[in-house]
Amino acid sequence: MVKYIPGVSVAVLIALISMFLANLEFVQKTLHFSSLILAILLGVVIGNLVKFPESFKPGITFSLKKILRIAIVFLGFRLTFQNVMEVGLVGLIVDTIMLSSTFILGVWIARKWFGLEDKMAYLISSGSSICGASAVLATAPVVKAEMHHAAMAVATVTIFGTTSMFLYPVIYKAGLLPGFDDILYGIWTGATVHEVAQVVAAGFAISEPAGNTATIAKLTRVMMLAPLLLILSFYLAKKHKAHGTGVTLRDIPIPYFVFGFIAMVGFNSLNLLPSNIVSGINYIDGFLLTVAMAAMGLETNVNKIKGVGMKPIYAAAVIFLFLLFGGAICVKLISSILA
Template identity: 30%
Template sequence: MALILGVAVASLGWIPKNINTAAVAKKLLAYSIIGLGFGIQLDQAIEASKSGIGIVVTSIFATLILGTLLTKWMGLDKKTGYLISSGTAICGGSAIAAVAPAIDAKDHQTSIALATVFVLNSVALFLFPVIGHLLEMSQHQFGVWAAIAIHDTSSVVGAAGAYGDEALITATTLKLARALWIIPVAFISALLFRQKGNKVAVPMFILFYCLAIGVAHLLPQFQQAYELIFYASKRALVLCLFLIGCGISAKRLKEAGPKPLILGVSLWLAISSGSLLYLMT
C-alpha cells in the first residue's frame, strides 16, 4: 500500500523538487535492516536450517542463476533483473534493499524490482493456502513450501498462519534461516558487480545487521527492547517503501515495459513448482 501510494503521489507530481526522497530512503533502508536483525532468532534459524538447508541453498542459487540467464535472454537491464532474482531467491523487499547498495543500483531499478516482487507477494498470500488444501498437503509440507516459495516474511507468516499452527511454526523458523542468506548474497553481489580497478564496497549495514543478530542472541534479557526495535524497524520499512515509490511514476513503469514482471513471474513459477515437486515426491 505504501509503495503504491508513493507511486501515485509521484505520478501526480506532488513531490517537492527540493526533497531528495531517494537519499532519505537509502539511509532509512539501511537503519531498518539493522533493526530487523534484532528480530532474527539465531538458535531457531540454525535449528530449522539443519533439516531444510539443502532445499534452501539449492533454491537460492538456482533462482539466482536462472534469473541471470533469463535476464540476459530477455534483454532486461542487468541490475533490475538481478534485484528481482535476489528478492525471489531470499526474502523479497529485505533482500532487494540489502543487495541494491551492494551492486550500486539506481533508484528506478530498485523501485521496479520492489514493485514486481510485492505484486507477486500479494498474490501468493491468498493463492498458496488454496493450492495447499487442494493438494492435501500436510502442515509440515505447506510450512516448508511457504518458506521457500513466498517472497516476504509477512506473507509467509500470513499464508502459513491461515493453513495451521504447525505450518506457521515450520514456515517461520525456516524463513528465518533463509533470511540469513542475505549476508553472503550481498557480499557475493558486491564482488560480481564491482567496477574494474575498484575495491569491493562492503555494505556496512550488513555488518551491523550481523551484529544486531549476535547481540540479540547473546543478551536475551533485553528481549522487550529488541521487540520494540524490531517493530519500529518494520514501521520504518513501510515509510521506506513509500519514499521509494515516490521515486517512480506511472510513466517510468510504462517505460520499463512488461519484462520485469515476466521475469518475476517466471522465477516465481520455477521456485514454486520446483519446491512443490520436491516436497510431494
C-alpha cells in the same frame, strides 16, 4: 541536518498513513498488504502527482539511503541463530538450494529470455529468492540501480508473492502435494514465498505447526541476505575488472551495513534483552523500513516504469513457477534423502 527535515517529514507522514492503513481489518484480512507495499504505492502516487520543491530532495534521498541501511541493520533483531537450528537440516538445505538456484536462474532468465539489463535482473532475482521488497531495497545500492527499476522489481514480488499467499494453501488442501505434512508444507512455504507477511498468512492458513515452521524457514532465508549481497559485491568487482573498466574492489559499494545486520542477529541470539524491548525495536525498525519504502516511491517516475514494459513481469512469472514447482520437488527430495 535542517536540510533533511522537509523530505524526511514527507516520507515519515506517508509511512504513518501506510502503517495505519495496514492495520485496518479490511486490509489485513482481504488485501494482506504490508505497510511496506502500501508506502511505496502511496509514495509513487504522491511523488508523481505533486511536484515537490528541490529543498525536499536531500531528505528524501537521506530516507532512501541512510535510514534504509539503519533499518536493515536492525532487521537482525527479528532473527536468532537458534532459529536456524529450529528449522532443522531439511529446512536449512532447502532454503540454501532454493535461494541460490532461484537467484542464479532468475538472473539468467531475465537477461537471456527477456533481454533485461543486469541491474533489473539482480533486483527481481533478489526479491524473489530472499525476502521481497526488503531484499530489493538492500540490493539496489549494491548494483547501483535506479529507483524506477527498484519500484518495478517490488511490483513483481508483490504480484507473485500475493498470488503465492492464496495459492499455496489451496494446493495443499487439495491434496496436490503427496507425502507432505504440515511441517513439510511450512518448509516449502517459507523457502519459496516472497514476503515474510505472505509466508505467515500462507503458513497459518493451514495450522499453527505449519505457520511456525514457515516463519522460521523464512527468517532463516532472510538471514542469507547478508552473504548474498557480499558475494554479489565481489562478483561485480571482478566482472568490471575483467571487462577492463578499471574498477577494483574498492570501487564497488561493499554493503558494510550487512556486517551490522549479522552483528544484531548474533546479539539477539544471546537473549540479553527482554522480549518487550526486542518487540519495540522490531516495531521501530518496521517503521524505518516503511519510511525508506515511501522515499523510494517518491523517487519513482511512473513514465520510466512504463518504459521498462512488461518484460520484468514475465521474468518474475517464470521465476515464480520455478519457486512453486521446483520448491515442492526440492522439499520432497531433501526430506526423502534425510528421512
